[in-house]
Amino acid sequence: MKAFTYERARSPAEASAAAARMPGAKFIAGGTNLLDLMKLEVETPRHLIDVNGLALDKIEAAPEGGLRIGALVRNTDLAADERVRRDYGLVSRALVAGASGQLRNKATTAGNLLQRTRCPYFYDTNQPCNKRLPGSGCGAMGGFSRQHAVVGASDACIATHPSDMAVAMRALDAVVDTVRPDGSTRNIPIADFYRLPGNTPHLENVLDKGELITTVTLPKPVGGTQIYRKVRDRASYAFALVSIGAVIQRDGTGRVAVGGVAHKPWRVEEAEAELPRGAKAVTDRLFADATPSPQNEFKLLLAQRTLSAVLLEAKG
Numbered sequence: 162m163k164a165f166t167y168e169r170a171r172s173p174a175e176a177s178a179a180a181a182r183m184p185g186a187k188f189i190a191g192g193t194n195l196l197d198l199m200k201l202e203v204e205t206p207r208h209l210i211d212v213n214g215l216a217l218d219k220i221e222a223a224p225e226g227g228l229r230i231g232a233l234v235r236n237t238d239l240a241a242d243e244r245v246r247r248d249y250g251l252v253s254r255a256l257v258a259g260a261s262g263q264l265r266n267k268a269t270t271a272g273n274l275l276q277r278t279r280c281p282y283f284y285d286t287n288q289p290c291n292k293r294l295p296g297s298g299c300g301a302m303g304g305f306s307r308q309h310a311v312v313g314a315s316d317a318c319i320a321t322h323p324s325d326m327a328v329a330m331r332a333l334d335a336v337v338d339t340v341r342p343d344g345s346t347r348n349i350p351i352a353d354f355y356r357l358p359g360n361t362p363h364l365e366n367v368l369d370k371g372e373l374i375t376t377v378t379l380p381k382p383v384g385g386t387q388i389y390r391k392v393r394d395r396a397s398y399a400f401a402l403v404s405i406g407a408v409i410q411r412d413g414t415g416r417v418a419v420g421g422v423a424h425k426p427w428r429v430e431e432a433e434a435e436l437p438r439g440a441k442a443v444t445d446r447l448f449a450d451a452t453p454s455p456q457n458e459f460k461l462l463l464a465q466r467t468l469s470a471v472l473l474e475a476k477g
């Protein structure tokens with residue numbers, strides 16, 4: 162691990178300003194992903210700004226009728242919160258489908274959104290990887306791509322986003338609230354938060370340098386039957402091959418976001434109009450522009466069958 166300097170931030174604005182001022186600075190909270198990446202020297206921050214002391218660990222009612230989740234709320238606490246379980250069951254179910262109990266006890270809401278891909282070539286510094294080292298190439302293309310993206314990928318990167326919680330947040334139209342180094346704040350709909358890889362796969366979201374997530378706001382409850390179904394290579398502690406986060410209403414309408422298939426949680430709102438016609442009609446629209454490799458084209462049928470199972474479950 163490379164040497165780094167360390168400070169504890171005393172306020173979100175101070176943390177943000179420090180991150181913009183210090184070259185090579187990174188925020189650290191739970192550290193469940195960042196510390197692994199630092200040990201492997203995939204990430205080599207020169208300065209760490211510890212945000213754990215900021216009072217961002219509360220879950221509160223939002224004035225507009227939703228729920229405001231502090232960036233530092235631990236995944237375990239968010240999954241177990243009575244209001245989340247009652248009104249946003251999709252978030253709770255997605256969280257408990259991810260990682261392990263120990264990791265969920267440490268991992269934070271903001272950190273979950275910002276975790277890096279689990280592409281094995283990204284973690285292996287002997288391999289080319291445009292995300293880790295822009296311009297170096299992509300080891301996954303022409304390599305093992307079974308776990309990789311089938312839609313929204315580029316010639317530079319075919320990685321997937323690993324978060325389960327982000328899939329649920331996308332289906333529920335969460336909003337990411339931030340503070341910037343100049344003290345201004347903004348509210349970014351999660352639909353606009355993540356980038357596709359394009360020619361710059363090292364840029365994964367729209368946050369500016371030093372911009373700090375302070376809360377994530379869930380809009381008013383949308384009701385419906387909320388289901389998170391995750392298909393993976395083993396029963397626990399594994400990332401999704403395909404996951405479906407769905408909200409299905411009594412009349413058959415609903416929302417569907419898919420994990421494990423793209424550089425971000427994959428949702429195409431127009432595809433949801435097809436829900437009354439069944440899973441195939443929806444996934445045909447969701448994956449109309451898919452460009453799978455021979456190793457991962459199975460994900461298209463797997464997504465269709467997983468959504469089929471979700472729709473059956475929603476019908477009871």
Ligand code: SF4
Nearest residue numbers: 280282290299318319
């Ligand atoms: Fe790197 Fe993306 Fe290629 Fe994986 S898929 S090796 S993260 S560029």
